[in-house]
Amino acid sequence: MLFAIAVADWSRFADPDLWGHVRFGQEVLRQGHLVWRDPYSYSAAGHLWLNHEWLSELIMGVLYNSLGVFGLKLMKFACAALTVSFIAAAESETGASPWLQFAILISAAVTMNVQMQFRPQAFTFAMLSGLIYLLARDAYRGRAPLWLAIPMLAAWANLHGGFVLGVATLAIYTIVCCAQDFAAGRGFANLMRLGSITALATLATLATPYGIGAWRAVLHALANPYTRIVVADWQNLWLSIGSRWHTEPLTVMFYEIAVLLMAALFFSFVLTPKLGDLPLVVIATVMSAAAIVSVRNVPIAVIAIAAPLARHLPAALSGGWPQLANASPTRSASRASRVIFAILAALLLVRGDFFSNRLEAGMPYPVAATEFIRQRGLHGNFLSLFSWGEYLIWHLAPNSKVFIDGRYDTMYPQNVLVEFFAFNYLQPGAQIALDNYPTEYVLIPPDLAARKLMDSRRDWRLIYRDDIALLYARADSPVAKIAGLPVAGSAKAATFP
Structure with missing residues (x-):
């Protein structure tokens, strides 16, 4: 677990928005209230500023004022730790062998580390993985405290615009579950339970200083035609792999691992479609499509893929490779692996400059x-x-x-x-x-x-x-x-x- 967290947290650099995120949070602290009208530009001076990331920036401002750059590193590490922990918890609900769970977990961690940066979207990864865990528990055990999604969405809507993914995830789960119930003649009890939770969670996203304005800002960003042209993170997955093939081979390798995870889920589900988790597979499919449209969505795809892949891959492998499907570590191997991975995790943290109070920039600045x-x-x-x-x-x-x-x-x-x-x-x-x-x-x-x-x-x-x-x-x-x-x-x- 610690090794997977260290891998997910390994890449650290200051992206172009970090200076703004911290400064905007500091300004809220200084003034004691949100800044509603823009004070920083001359092309849109005084324009309404729907800052749906205000709570993330406030947290970043507090941490930076208190602990400097190391405080920001602790925030990022915490988001990585929550994300990896929830993915592991969701996998554990599937009953897959420990080694197979670990293989999927470490693949997801490697893929996420490029996007797991000092940005509000790190909170989205933590929140989405927590929501997927609740849904996996509901799907594989038959019941889970899904009502927790309501306060989660309320907090999420103040942290990052990715809260729309949470609403979409709940809606997909509800629709597919209820369609299955209808086809099987099981009545509408599940519709009432899941529908009410989804509706209340959606309403909870209005519990922000901006109300419906937060939705308006996010939808405007998604529809902005310039976003996919000028921001590399918003480009198509295939185009991004092609354009970075020679200049950023490590980043391309991470994307290729994500594609392999997508393919593995597709083929394993085709071979084993009747394992009772169609809603989770549909969610993973939608998130994978979002990742293909925009590479910034690759982490949300692997978060959604992990649990259903851990469920279907052992069954798909059991015919030809039963030893691989059911592999478990011996007691001595387990002890040795703990020592090895603890050492590797410590090396990643030290060599990744985790303990320093500095942060290199990710691009040239003037x-x-x-x-x-x-x-x-x-x-x-x-x-x-x-x-x-x-x-x-x-x-x-x-x-x-x-x-x-x-x-x-x-x-x-x-x-x-x-x-x-x-x-x-x-x-x-x-x-x-x-x-x-x-x-x-x-x-x-x-x-x-x-x-x-x-x-x-x-x-x-x-x-x-x-x-x-x-x-x-x-x-x-x-x-x-x-x-x-x-x-x-x-x-x-x-x-x-």
Whole structure:
């Protein structure tokens, strides 16, 4: 168990939204109430901010203020521990052999570790695995305290937008169970039980400061056409495997393991369809389809697959490989394996930098450029990448504002997104972000398509450059008239904070 948890928690890096998550939580702590109107951007200043992740960010703010980066690492480890523990508990309901349960568990842990990061979605993995455990217990034992789903969904709706997965999971389980009862002539008792729990759990998701607004924000994010274009985590599984085949072989291997788990469940269910857990198989199928549509859903697929796979795989193997299907460790092997896996878990934690109070960034950030901005006392409105937006908010707010940041799908109006991406990709209307907004500085990487536009504009001047970032200012601004521009700097590696 400890080894599987360490594997799921092993990968650690600061993603583009971490600076924002912590800062937004700190701001709620400082003000003593939620921030309802945006104070960080100039393209949508004062716009309604439906921050459905507010509770996660509050937790992150408290932990960071109290324990620094190590507090965030403890939060991530706790989410990984809960997720792995619930998956193991769900598997244990199937009666599969311990070694087979472990094989599936460690495969799920390996697959999840890329997405198990310092993000509110880590709470979704923990919540979904807990819900799947309750449903597995209900399916395999005939009864479980499913009423716990009601408070779970109420908390979940304040932690992360993935609460819609919880509602979908309950709805699928209810529909398939009741369809089976109807076909078998068992009456409507189960419909009343499961239907009332699903309805009350769905209503519980309205117990947030935003009410129905939380649903509106999540559905808007899911329907946003730009999300699947510009965010790698939202891309199709097959396309993501193809595009990362040579550049990120380890990530591709994790995705391939997920595909193998999906295939294993499909073929084992085809061979053994009458094991009484069709609702769980349907849930796993739907979650697998979601993973194919978007790679960020791969962890939810393996969470849903684990229990039904542990149920069907032994039966499917029993004909040709009964020793594999029923393998169990001897007492001496069990003792030895505990020592070995405990050592391996400790190595993963130490080598994964778990105990340090630092965190490496997962991508290049304009570290030296930001230092130049602060040293020169520059402040104003910055047009930059959305993946750099919350980094700039952390370092430059409140004296400076950004055009866009990682909240693009929960706060910014659609026209702002259209105008930003036109600039970013040098599409028709690229100049709107410069001319129709009070943009004072442009901070972009050297290889961005928009560089061609910036270099062609005489009303803008390059004032700083390094290998990661180019900083432009309006040609009539005081800073653009300083001699010796552009200043050449040396790029630096980023760490959180």
